[in-house]
Amino acid sequence: MSDAMRGAVRFWSGLLCLAILSGCAMVEIRSISASEYINHKRGDILTSGALSASADETLQMAGLEAKNCGSLAQACIDVLTNLSGIPDEKRLATLAELWLLQAMNLPTPVKGVENPKVNAWLQTARYAYGYLFYTQRSPSQRAFEDRQTQVLDYYNYAVQEATTALFHAYATDDPEPLKRTDEMTYGGWRIVTDLSGIRLPGGQVRPKELIPASSLSFSGVRSVYRRDGFGAELVAVVDDGPLSSGDDTNEPFSEMPSPTLTVVFKFHAETLDELLKTRTVYIDVYDPYRKQSILLRSLRVPLAANFTAGYGLWLARSGFATQSLRTLLGREDGFEHPHIYMMQPYDPDRRIIVMLHGLGSSPEAWVNLANEIMGDETLRRNYQIWQVYYPTNLPLAYNQAYIRRAILETLHHFDPDGMARASQDMVLIGHSMGGVLARLLSSSSGEGLWEGWAQDNAMDPEQQAQLEARAAQLFRFDPMPGVERVIFLASPHRGTSMARNTLVRWLSGLIRLPLNMLESVGGALKGKSGGNAGAGKTDALEGKRPLKLPTSIDNLDVGDPFVLRTADLPIGEGIRYHSVIGQKDMSVPLEASDDGVVPYWSAYLEGAESQKVIQSGHSVQETPEAILEIRRILHEDVENEVQRRARSFPAQDPAVAPALPPVPPRAATPASAGAANPSPAVDARP
Structure with missing residues (x-):
């Protein structure tokens, strides 16, 4: 070996000995991917099934190996609990995660035996609570730290699991x-x-x-x-x-x-x-x-x-899709009277949005619109939603009267004096036939409807008096008190020729009207011929046109007398209204267009505060564009209310924004002088 080679060997041997004597670890560096970066910062026992990097670091400070704590979580907990010298934030956060790991590893007990997981969940919640509120720094000082987000997740998850376990235990x-x-x-x-x-x-x-x-x-x-x-x-x-x-x-x-x-x-x-x-x-x-x-x-x-889970679960379990179809056809397991479903417990301080679905439909028609309103913080604080579920086989006159009564009785039940904010300035939203009903609820009939119906059915004075005593409220009405705004969605105010479609007429022929309604209205009109009201028709007098009780589909026909007479009824003074109209083919001139069911000229209303035409079929209420438009209208309505109340109750100090007191009751507005809607399926799976 040459002198040069001997020198090189001595040099590298010396470096090796020096490295051994120094006890220093060798440090290497490598690049990591974006996913590794996020997993290192955010990954933990809940997201990846392994302890977080923060817990790993703390355990190493305690001389423990994270990989061993999976099967020996309790031993790691005991060591870390009794060890001093580790900062409280690190120790408490890691203990919360270890107790969470312990709870997830424990077997589920048999019924009737005390659940050991509950103690682990409570321990998780307690250590997380200590990290959040009993350490030197406040939660706001750690607001942007990933570790605080993780620990809050441990707390929330532990509370969820402990609560459900205790519920099942008791x-x-x-x-x-x-x-x-x-x-x-x-x-x-x-x-x-x-x-x-x-x-x-x-x-x-x-x-x-x-x-x-x-x-x-x-x-x-x-x-x-x-x-x-x-x-x-x-x-x-x-x-x-x-x-x-x-x-x-x-x-x-x-x-x-x-x-x-x-x-x-x-x-x-x-x-x-x-x-x-x-x-x-x-x-x-x-x-x-x-x-x-x-x-x-x-x-x-x-x-x-x-704000979505309870609503989605309700719709998924409701059975509305089947029931609404059975009701339309008048079959068993349907229903005969409108019913109001309140999306939350009654709140006197929130205004009411009343939603009215279309023909053959149900509250499922509103799934995304209602969810978007409840998900909007401003709208959620100002409104509560009532969904009217009504039998869509009944005549419009009958439904408007009974829906009106259901709404007013519900308001009276919760607010007998009519003083609550909830009783004022209601918003009606109606789709298709529900929009026609919303217009009837906000309009004045005058005497024309009653007189026209009596004339059409050629009643003698005695029969007219009998029917008037039973059913005059069906044809005589004023705007419903408390309505401030109405939003019409694809509403056939002047009917639709689709009602004359052969298939639709066949469907109409299958519809049965409830016997109690037929007896109530038709029973008053049995004439000399002894006609049977239960069949939906009766001869009022021999030789005169027989009385016909129309179905809802009859009422939607462009030539139906009821639709013709109600097409231009005046909407109540002071009630603002808006139209959202679908146009299926945007290449067709607007005036000649339709949404596949309702023509533009039938959905159009003179005097609307706004009109939005959207490229859509008949189920326009499901489109994002329509939902955005409705949210815009409601936000504008909230702002208008704030301004209106500020004018009514001005602040004494202009520099200080006034607290908004309850709205005083508004006097009742004085009287002046769809086609089938498929509902989306909503499923919930655990």
């Missing part, structure tokens, strides 16, 4: 109502519940199901609207089967039977040490429509909410 058929405040013991924990922030629909005493909103996935709903924040989003189901129209109840209304709730776990302690020793948890339940934020440890935090 599920009972006991008819006794749930106490507004209660106390129980489970798994060594003292659990104090407060239900004063909610009211279950229809006065129900306890839900039949409690379903995590995050476990539901919907088809038929374009968007899921949530509010990020504190707490678990749950759906409380109080009715476990297909819904009826409410014919068997004493009220013309019911609340949506699957409201969304938000549950929060609180731990009362002055110091972090006290928090980590407590075995008491306080469970508060809130209505997220009424509560946007809560105070925790003197900090105002947003309350989490899901």
Whole structure:
């Protein structure tokens, strides 16, 4: 070996010895992909099934290996709990994640045995609570940190799982109502519940199901609207089967039977040490429509909410699609009277939007429009939605009278004095035949309808007096009190020739009218011939034109006497109205166009505050363009109301915005002198 080679060997040997003696690790560098970057920052036990990078770092500080904590989570918890020298934020966040891992690894117990997962969920929530509210920095100081987002997720998920586990543990058929405040013991924990922030629909005493909103996935709903924040989003189901129209109840209304709730776990302690020793948890339940934020440890935090899950679940289980078709044909398992479904518990401080669907349809027709309104923060704070479900086989005159009565009776039930904001300035939204009904509810009939109908049916004075006593309200009406604005969607105000289509006329021939309606109206008109009102016709007098009780399809025909007489009824003074019209073929001149069912000239209304023509078929209410237009109108309406109320109640100090007091009751407006709509399927799968 040459001297040069010996020198090189001695040089590299010396470097190797020096590296060994120094104890330094060798550092390497490599590039990472965008997905690896995000996974490193955001990945954790909930998203990837493995502990987060933050937890891994903390465990390494404690001399623990993250890979070993998967099967030995409790051992890692014990070491980290008793180890000092690790900053509180890192320790508490990692313990919350380890307890979450422990809960997910524990087996599900058999029925009747105390669930060990509950303790792990409560431990997760407590350590996350400690991280959020008992460390040196406040949540606002960590607002942009990924770790805080992860820990809040651990808390919310643990609250969700613990709440549903406790619900199943205490599920009972006991008819006794749930106490507004209660106390129980489970798994060594003292659990104090407060239900004063909610009211279950229809006065129900306890839900039949409690379903995590995050476990539901919907088809038929374009968007899921949530509010990020504190707490678990749950759906409380109080009715476990297909819904009826409410014919068997004493009220013309019911609340949506699957409201969304938000549950929060609180731990009362002055110091972090006290928090980590407590075995008491306080469970508060809130209505997220009424509560946007809560105070925790003197900090105002947003309350989490899901505004779509309960609505989607209700529609998916409703059975509306089948029932509405059976009702149209007058078959069994249909219904005979309009019913109002309230999308949330009645709120006196929110204005009411009344939605009226079209022929052969149901509340399913409004799935995306209603969801978009409830998902809009401004509109949600100012409006509540009532959906009218009505039998679409009945004549328009009959439906308008009974829908009017149902709305007014519902208002009177909740607001007998008519002083609440909810009783003022209602907005009606009607699609197709529902739009025609909305116009009748906001118009004045005068005497023309009654006199024309009596003349058409050649009644003698005695028969006219009998029918007038029973059914005059069907043909004599004024604008319904409290209506401020109406939005018409593809509404055939002057009828449609589609009603003369051979297939449609065949369908019309299959329609049966309810016997009680036939007896009420037709029974008064049995003449000398002894005609049978139950058949839908009766000879008023021998030799005169027989009385015919029209179906809804008859009423939509361009030549129907009722449509001809109501086409130009005056809409009430002060009521603003808008038209949204579909145009199927944009190459056709507007005046000659249609949406496939309703011609433009029938949908057009003189005097509308706005008119929007959208390239669409008849189901225009489902289009994004129509929904955006309706939201624009409603936002403008809210702004107009703010300005109107500000003028009515001016602030004493111009520099200070006035608090808006309740709207005074508005006097009743004085009287002046569709075709089939397919509903989208809505499915929910757990």
